[in-house]
Amino acid sequence: KAGVTQTPRYLIKTRGQQVTLSCSPISGHRSVSWYQQTPGQGLQFLFEYFSETQRNKGNFPGRFSGRQFSNSRSEMNVSTLELGDSALYLCASRTGSQGAREQYFGPGTRLTVT
Amino acid sequence: AQSVTQLGSHVSVSEGALVLLRCNYSSSVPPYLFWYVQYPNQGLQLLLKYTTGATLVKGINGFEAEFKKSETSFHLTKPSAHMSDAAEYFCAVLDSSYKLIFGSGTRLLVRP
Numbered sequence: 001k002a003g004v005t006q007t008p009r010y011l012i013k014t015r016g017q018q019v020t021l022s023c024s025p026i027s028g029h030r031s032v033s034w035y036q037q038t039p040g041q042g043l044q045f046l047f048e049y050f051s052e053t054q055r056n057k058g059n060f061p062g063r064f065s066g067r068q069f070s071n072s073r074s075e076m077n078v079s080t081l082e083l084g085d086s087a088l089y090l091c092a093s094r095t096g097s098q099g100a101r102e103q104y105f106g107p108g109t110r111l112t113v114t
Numbered sequence: 115a116q117s118v119t120q121l122g123s124h125v126s127v128s129e130g131a132l133v134l135l136r137c138n139y140s141s142s143v144p145p146y147l148f149w150y151v152q153y154p155n156q157g158l159q160l161l162l163k164y165t166t167g168a169t170l171v172k173g174i175n176g177f178e179a180e181f182k183k184s185e186t187s188f189h190l191t192k193p194s195a196h197m198s199d200a201a202e203y204f205c206a207v208l209d210s211s212y213k214l215i216f217g218s219g220t221r222l223l224v225r226p
Binding site for chain 1: 146148150155156157158159160163165204206208211212213214215216217218219
């Protein structure tokens with residue numbers, strides 16, 4: 001079974017621009033979560049989507065948004081980019097079934113804001 | 115609120131030596147605990163998990179961890195380190211909304 005895939009793997013953007021990152025979960029997984037990883041703040045939860053609905057949101061400004069499609073693929077959007085948004089953005093999927101708690105991560109998208 | 119503390123941001127061992135990476139958690143409910151490994155320029159790979167049941171959990175690549183409720187610990191061990199084990203390791207607890215709360219990570223260096 002193929003793992004979680006994320007595209008693109010690397011991205012360079014300029015301050016003020018916006019960016020969209022994509023995540024395809026493991027086949028059959030209905031839940032997708034997004035995390036931001038930075039050297040200073042570590043791994044922080046952004047949000048989770050399940051069956052196209054946002055179920056949980058972390059402590060990030062409204063510039064960070066996401067959505068999930070009917071095939072469980074998810075996108076994350078960051079508008080008005082700031083230098084501090086430079087990070088590795090990780091997507092994780094899980095089945096969403098009761099009791100299934102493990103999350104499987106993709107390789108991440110490395111975003112650099114200049 | 116749940117939290118995770120990893121003692122030691124860097125751990126250095128010789129090849130063949132015991133690996134011990136420390137993790138302590140704080141949780142008001144029975145915790146679900148995980149160890150992940152991250153190799154350079156890669157995502158997180160699940161090493162092992164504790165949900166319920168046996169307190170000694172075996173994972174991939176020869177790693178295991180023991181859940182000790184009385185010590186609120188979930189330390190990761192491997193009897194004999196390999197060069198390929200050099201990576202960053204993260205301990206995490208799952209909160210009630212299925213959000214993972216991570217420790218700050220421990221970078222393992224393996225000396226030849």
